[in-house]
Amino acid sequence: MEIRLSNALPALYFIWTGLILGVSFIATPLKFLAPHLTLPVALEVGQVTLHFFNYIEWGLIVLAILFSFAGRFSVWKWGMLVSIFLALSLQTFWLFPELDVRTELVMAGQPRNPDNLHGIFIIIEFFKAVMVFIGGCTIRERKSVKG
Template sequence: MTAISALRLIVPSVWIGLILGLSFIEAPLKFMAPGITVPLGLGIGRLMFWALAIGGFVLLLVLTASAVLRPRVPVGGWALIGCLWVLMLVQSFAIRPALSARSDIVIAGGDPGPSVLHYVYIATDVAILITLVLWIVITVRSSRTAPMQHR
């Protein structure tokens, strides 16, 4: 296995760990901690999700760069990279700003009313996770079928 092939497995694995740890474990648990109010939890969550987005974009840039290098990525790999870019852009520039606006209302003492935005954000996180797992599968399969001299 080449360093590039290893990078193509390590980067999505780290990203999966970040999403699982922060989005699905830390985010709901912080509201159970003693002394954490809803406004305080929302403020912490906003910072954490922006940090996760920055980390995700850095990892996506590294993954995209690794796809350009040899050994070449199969066509399906490029489709997955494209999906990741679309999901990250939608999450970062459409969903998260709308959630931030809602949290501003709550922090100011208001009630923004019901919304499905959290579920849409969770759905995009799940889609990113599925896409990363598919990327890992394609990477492993292509490295197993690649001729030895091209590895």
């Protein structure tokens, strides 16, 4: 059986989906349920975790772009990749800086203005997870079999 580089893209998308679910929707919220972990410490751990994961996601999007050149994909499928890129960009360049300011205020015991930034982050993260999963499902090419 010959495995082509273009077949690596669906695998990358499925691994990425698992990482998003594990980091953003399991580990990150669960730390706030730990009874002996203070809010400032939980926020600091979350901040470090999500920023590190953001670096990993930039590496994954670069790999996805490179793998996408190995196969024939429709405009729709490239559009999906662009939408994932835009979601990641919004998080990195808009939401993370804004949420960092809020986190620093809470960790310093300062009052903060109520806003919907965390909700927006969650919506974008959910959108990104769905798009990455759909990418893994739809960008599947037939493997060629050599007899």
